Amino acid sequence: MxxxxxxxxxxxxxxxxxxxxxxxxxxxxxxxxxxxxxxxxxxxxxxxxxxxxxxxxxxNVSVSQTCEEHNKRYDLYCSLHDIALCIDCVDQHKTCSKLLSLDKAVENSKQSTALADLEDKINGALHNVIKFLKEEKLNEEQFETHENLIKKNIKETRNNLNTHLDFLENQMIINLTEQTTASKATHCSNLDQWFLVDQKQKIETMKKMASDARVFLGTREINKMVSAEIKFIKTKMTDAKHFGITMTIDPTITSLLDCTNLFGTISVIERKSELQFKDPKLDQAQSHISDPAKGSKSVIGLQLKHKFKLKKERRSSILSCLILPNGHMLIVNTHGKGCIMEFNDQGQYLRNIPCSDNPFYITRIDSDSFAATHISSRNISIINLYSPDVIKIPVEHDCRGISYQDGKLYVVLTGGKGIVVLDLSGKVLNRIKYDTGNTWVIETTKNRIYTNGLDVIECFSLTGKGIWWHYENNMKGPAGIAVYNENEVFVACKNSYNLLTIKQFGQKGKSKCFLSLRDGLEMPRAIYYDRDRKELLVCNEYDGIAAMYTVIDGQIPIVG
CATH class of the missing domain: 3.30.160 (Double Stranded RNA Binding Domain)
Incomplete structure (x- = not known):
């Protein structure tokens, strides 16, 4: 053998x-x-x-213990140049002051920081590769989902046209297939994790069974190969590109003109991957930066309880919602004359709550009552669920979002007029100067106010002093806010079709995406979090779909 x-x-x-x-x-x-x-x-x-x-x-762990130049066994080690020497190499290092016997140098190699750093480097690189491959897979799935939605749109549009459009439809599908096939080809990456896994296994083997000399020399040889692999990984991740896909239907199609030459256009949107290679040591150092959320609970997952369809008597335009203490849900549909619908905790429609004016945004006051702003009248309604009597509070400007906290109503005024604070009798307690030109929603805690803007979420004190803000490319059209705790909020983004959590990190926020188009989010807008029940209600604005999620949270450990 x-x-x-x-x-x-x-x-x-x-x-x-x-x-x-x-x-x-x-x-x-x-x-x-x-x-x-x-x-x-x-x-x-x-x-x-x-x-x-x-x-x-x-x-299998290839480590040479013989000098390639002189073909003699290594006997010495120069710590100045970090190189092993044979007896004939000594002449080249006469001026070096740090020559050691190899036996002395290799003592405790298995417990050396060099070996530990190499393991950390491989583990960090493996983490980056696995994360990169997961994002590539997710992007590919989302890309195909968008492609399928476009195909469905093409078919639905096509069903309203006569047979004269058959040829144009076929040309469109061919165009779509050609462009998506070409784009999908770029997803094929020759980046994999097996080389790093192999090096990691070699290290484990060396630690268990190799001599100190083999560990010492092997650590440096493997480190060279791993460093080269990481350089290659960084290059691949830097050069990686992701693609989006859109379609524009030619407006002449709907007018059924015989002279139409296009079914529509396919556009593949190319964007650079935002995923960066993260150095675990740098991340560890950054984790020592003061973070107010450290030591507190944080959202770690959402578990779907059930989805339900809203009562389809008219088109939907869902802007606001809330959960009552008994688990029932109130959802505001502002389309047409508008209505406030009540559903039980399983999503079954119960009734429309009487409302004299078109409702806009609502906020819970107690187990029996809530307050609502209106589109067409300058007043706020306080409505009791079990009484026909409605308290009207007049306001000086049109209103948008509203939030109740400790006996006070915080109301967004249109036209950049700021935020007005009222008691339940309508008495003005405070005015917060704030440009509300692009602000629609407001949420509060005992110490903070949270509002949305043009692709931005802001948090400030009850006196209007800024605390933190957050802006990012993945957060387009933040339209709904729900407070998890003072340091973390849920945000529904109608234009980027996703739901994020944003946590305070100094004077800025850090986000994490929990739901997206693949989870059924199509222009999500109205959201509400019930702290006692640990339930999050999410409603799409136009398609009449709502979903209830159980919020899974956990403790963030304090670092350092």
Missing amino acids: SDVINCDPCAYEDNITYAQKWCTTCEEGYCADCEKVHRSLKMSRNHNLITMSDYRKNK
Whole structure:
């Protein structure tokens, strides 16, 4: 057999005997008889002997202990140049002040920081590769979802046209297929994790079975290869591109003109991947930065309880919602004359709550009542669920979002007029100067106010002093806010079709995406979080779909 190892002492005597054990100190194989002699000698009594099967595993970790230039065994180590030397190499390092014997240098190599750093480097690179591959897969799935939605749109549009459009439809599908096929080809990446996994396994093998010398030298050789691989990974991740896909239907199609030459156009949107290679050591250092959310609970997941369809008597335009203490839900549909619909905790429609004016935004006051702003009248209604009596509070400007906190109503005024604070009798308690030109929603806690703007979420004190703000490319059209705790909020983004959480991090926020188009979000707008029930209600604005999620949270450990 090609992998049979002979006993070295026997071979010296010209006897052929198979080795049963391998000495990692002497780097020689021993048969059963020679092993007994080796163990009996004082100078080799404490040497580490391993089985031949273990040796063959360790043999795969290629580490040279011989100088390539002089073909002599390494005996010394220059710590100044971080290089092993044979006796003939010494002349080149006469001026070096830090020459050690190799035996001295390799002491405790398995516990060295160099080996630990190499393991951390491989683990960090593996984490980056796995994360990159997951994002590539997710982007590919989303790309195909968008493609399927466009195909569906093409078909639905086509069904309203006569047979004269058959040829144009076929041309459009061909165009779509050609462009998406070309774009999908770029998703095929030759980046994989197996090289790093292999290096990691080699290190584990060295730590368990190799000599200190092999560990010492192997650490440096593997480090060179891993560094080169990481450089390659960074290049691949920097050059990676993701694609979006859109379609524009030619407006002449709907007019059924015979002279139409286009069914529409397909546009593949190319954007650079925002995923960056993260150095685990740098991340660890950054984690020591003061973060108010550290030590508090944070959202770690959403579990779907059920989805339901709103009562379809008219088109939907859902702007606001809330959950009552008994689990019932109130959802505002502002389309037409508008209505406030009540559903039970399973999503079954119960009734429309009487409302004299078109409702806009609502906020819960207690278990029996809520307040509502209106589109067509300058007043706020306080409505009791079990009484026909409605309290009207006049206001000086048109209103948008509203939030109740500790006996006070915080109301967004249109036209950049700021935020007015009222008691339940309508008395003005405070006016907060704030440009509300692009602000639609407002949420409050005992100490903070949260509002939306043009692709921005802002948090400030009850006196109007700014605390933190957040803006990012993945947050387009933030239209709904729900407070998880003072340091973290849910945000529904109608134009980017996703739901994020944003946590305070100094004077800015850090986001995490929990739901997207693949979860059924199509222009989500109205959201509400019930802290007692740990439930999040999410409503799309136009398609009449709502969903209830259980919020899974956990403790963020305090670092340092």
